[in-house]
Structures are given as structure tokens and as C-alpha cells.
Amino acid sequence: MQEHSFDWFSPARSDAGHRDRPAGAIQMPRNLLRVPCVKQRTDFSCGSAATLALLRYWRWDLYEGVDEAALYAPLETTRACGTEPEPIAAFLNTLAGVTAVYRNGDVTIGDLERAIDLRQPPIVDLQACRDHELPWRTTWDAGHYVVMVGYDSERLFFMDPSTMTPGPYAYLSRAELAERWHDLTGEHNVRVEHMAIFVTGTTLPRVPDEPLPENVPRLG
Secondary structure (H helix, E strand, C coil): CCECCCCCCCCCECCCCCECCCCCCCCCCCCCCCCCCCCCCCCCCHHHHHHHHHHHHHCHHHHCCCCHHHHHHHHCCECCCECCHHHHHHHHCCCCCEEEEEECCCCCHHHHHHHHHCCCCCEEEEECCCCCCCCHHHCCCCEEEEEEEEECCCEEEEECCCCCCCCCEEEEEHHHHHHHCEEEECCCCEEEECEEEEEEECCCCCCCCCCCCCCCCECC
16 A cells, blocks of 8 residues: 655635635535545554444544554554555454445445435545556556545545545545546555445444535545
């Protein structure tokens, strides 16, 4: 799992202090799941940040004050390798009231949408924040974890831990996800397609009370 992240500029604001909404601005879907926003602290810790977001969604009582660094050891997160999906699922399965299943290969967008319909946001491993202009289909060195939080007829929406998103949410079209939904895994950098961690819980999720953004950017 190799990761890239970089800072982006803040969204433009009007003189009145409100965000300017450009023509054709993308708004959040009606089925949005309010997963708590967690911004990664380093350029290698998106896996820990995405996991912490779901821990705060399902077990806010235990993880409200926990920092992502506390997850580096149990998730085996390192600067050299980032975070592999198997330790994420294994750690989540140690928690009472939480169950996680890591899948790849045969996962479909329909599977992700069904998880949203059940109000069970999944972690998705894809390519993002690349530092070159090669096509996404041939990019394998920009792995990034995001948490899917909703969808509409054209787009999929994510809570993005990366600092490049000027807010907690970003979107991709269905075609864009198909181009990006792959990553390298393991010490031998095996190429794997359609990676997702499906997480369920038995508690009532914590719903953040922060206002929703007026415009959602495309995932970097």
C-alpha cells in the first residue's frame, strides 16, 4: 500500500463570508451517512484515519478522544508501507459490536451501494493524489483509503482523510471509480482490484452536528 497526499487551497469565499457556489456545483446526496471526519496526520496514515473515522461512527464512546497514532501499532501502519487492508479488518473484528470483512476482486459498485443502503459505510482502497499525469488505469503507486458515505445516480461520495480535500467530503463518477479502484498490496506489491472493507456495527452510529458543505469537490 503506497500513499500520496498534498495540501490544497481553501475554497473561495464571498465578501459575506459564505462559500461561493459555482454553476453546476455538486451537492451531497440525500442518503449521506454522516461519518465523523478524520484528517490524516501524515502522508502515510490514511488507513489509520479512515479506520478511526469508522470507529468514531460505530463506537464514539470509546474513540472520541483517540488519536490516529494510537492505531499505528495495531494496524501495522508504517511510513514505508502505509497500512494493509488485512490488519484493518483484523483489528476491527477485535472490538465488541463491530464486524469487518475485507474483500477484493469480485466487489461491485452495487455492493458498495447496498452497504450505504444498510447505513454501513465501507472503506474503499483506490488511487488518488497522484504526482504525475499517467492515466489512472495505469497508476499503481498512489494508493489511498477513503470511506464511502453516499451515492446518487451519477456519483459516489466519500469521506476523504487526505489534507488535499478542503473539507471532509469528495466525489467520483462511477466511471472514475472504475478507473481508480485498484492498489498494490503486501511486501511483493501484488496488484489487486476492487478492494473494500465492509464494516457493520450493533450500536447506534454517532452523527456529527457540523453543517454540510455547500459544494463537494472531485476526489484528487
